[in-house]
Amino acid sequence: MKNIGIITSGGDCGGLNGVIKGAALNALSKGMKAFIIPNGYAGLYNLVDIKSLTELTRERLEEIEVIVAGSEAGNSRVKVSKIKDAGKYDRIKAGLKKFNLDALVIAGGDDTGSVVADLAGQGIPCVHAPKTMDLDLMPYSVGGDSTINRIAEAVRDLKTTGRTHNRIIVMEVFGRYAGHTAFRGGVAADADAVLIPEVPVDFDVLYKHVKAAFIKRIEESDVHAGTAMVVVAEGLKDASGNELVDMSSEPDSFGHRKLMGAGRYVVKQIEDRIKADPEVKEFMKRTGQFVEGVYEIPEVREIRPSHLVRCGFSSAVDSNFGLEAGAAAVELVSQGTFGVTVVSLREGTLEYMDVKDAIVQRHVDLNDIALFETLGMSFGREPQKAKVQLQKVTGKPKRVY
Numbered sequence: 397m398k399n400i401g402i403i404t405s406g407g408d409c410g411g412l413n414g415v416i417k418g419a420a421l422n423a424l425s426k427g428m429k430a431f432i433i434p435n436g437y438a439g440l441y442n443l444v445d446i447k448s449l450t451e452l453t454r455e456r457l458e459e460i461e462v463i464v465a466g467s468e469a470g471n472s473r474v475k476v477s478k479i480k481d482a483g484k485y486d487r488i489k490a491g492l493k494k495f496n497l498d499a500l501v502i503a504g505g506d507d508t509g510s511v512v513a514d515l516a517g518q519g520i521p522c523v524h525a526p527k528t529m530d531l532d533l534m535p536y537s538v539g540g541d542s543t544i545n546r547i548a549e550a551v552r553d554l555k556t557t558g559r560t561h562n563r564i565i566v567m568e569v570f571g572r573y574a575g576h577t578a579f580r581g582g583v584a585a586d587a588d589a590v591l592i593p594e595v596p597v598d599f600d601v602l603y604k605h606v607k608a609a610f611i612k613r614i615e616e617s618d619v620h621a622g623t624a625m626v627v628v629a630e631g632l633k634d635a636s637g638n639e640l641v642d643m644s645s646e647p648d649s650f651g652h653r654k655l656m657g658a659g660r661y662v663v664k665q666i667e668d669r670i671k672a673d674p675e676v677k678e679f680m681k682r683t684g685q686f687v688e689g690v691y692e693i694p695e696v697r698e699i700r701p702s703h704l705v706r707c708g709f710s711s712a713v714d715s716n717f718g719l720e721a722g723a724a725a726v727e728l729v730s731q732g733t734f735g736v737t738v739v740s741l742r743e744g745t746l747e748y749m750d751v752k753d754a755i756v757q758r759h760v761d762l763n764d765i766a767l768f769e770t771l772g773m774s775f776g777r778e779p780q781k782a783k784v785q786l787q788k789v790t791g792k793p794k795r796v797y
Contacts, residue, residue: 401497404467405436405504409529410542410710412467414718415503420452422723436472443491462715485518501725503527509755516735524737525721532574535739541713546705547581558623564696568659571629582627589774593631597776599665605774620683632658659698
């Protein structure tokens with residue numbers, strides 16, 4: 397192996413620049429050269445027409461900061477198998493041959509990983525570095541910790557607005573089919589409730605919990621000020637178990653339509669119950685807020701930080717893991733191991749999985765949810781008791797990171 401191409405695909409997030417830099421620096425340490433293939437799989441497909449590639453020399457790598465989110469290589473959402481070109485794989489191979497690229501390091505999530513498996517099956521040597529802010533791959537993936545930090549910061553900051561205006565705030569965040577980032581970000585910022593795809597929501601239970609917390613804070617405040625925070629994963633299903641999607645949007649090449657409406661749906665459910673609750677009107681009067689015909693019930697506001705939870709910076713965890721994952725991917729390339737996903741490179745051991753196993757979707761464990769219900773947080777259902785088994789660890793315990 398003399399030359400490798402580096403691709404980042406799917407959505408942007410923290411840690412991707414770490415993957416790029418870790419892969420390139422390890423390649424250089426082995427006497428190899430590393431090149432950026434820009435714009436994800438779109439760039440790979442069009443590689444044969446590209447005039448030149450950027451070589452990641454040590455000087456060029458000085459311009460890439462691992463603490464910065466986004467990707468120096470650029471991303472796109474393109475599924476190679478869906479490209480309407482019977483010769484697409486030969487075209488890709490011709491592009492690799494044009495630039496004498498012997499293998500690919502590809503960072504991305506489950507959709508990207510499915511393409512890695514596809515390319516490997518077509519005889520194209522490639523290794524998958526796990527990346528997704530959703531944290532729904534089997535191994536840890538760059539992007540998750542950065543997003544959790546951003547969500548927690550947003551919840552913390554929005555409490556100041558909520559408390560100033562005595563509002564209930566519903567914040568909708570990314571996390572399509574799994575609720576990991578909403579769950580952990582909400583827990584980290586002491587949200588009152590976290591609603592995720594894994595738990596069907598009983599809105600009567602949710603309302604009772606949020607109302608109690610909201611009223612208690614305002615009534616116990618010497619200036620009658622308080623708020624309640626609800627974090628909602630975008631993949632929340634409605635009361636009938638249906639996904640809230642924009643059916644007018646065009647599906648992408650992986651078949652995903654835009655998710656929309658989870659936050660608004662929750663706001664409507666809370667508002668309907670507030671309007672029908674006579675205790676709320678009495679509460680507003682007791683705390684000196686009630687103005688007939690003008691201000692009779694508290695406001696419930698939806699906030700969508702959207703891409704702000706995946707942009708800007710990489711957390712220290714993602715910066716470290718990105719470098720390690722990139723370096724590990726090149727280690728696998730140098731030893732001729734392809735069609736696999738990096739799991740970790742720690743203490744001299746490189747762990748990896750078959751891509752098809754790594755991209756199986758992992759959901760939030762209901763026992764983890766029950767633990768935080770015990771601690772007073774609501775997940776929109778009647779609290780459950782956590783089932784805890786004791787297990788004595790011998791030798792080295794598992795690392796959180």
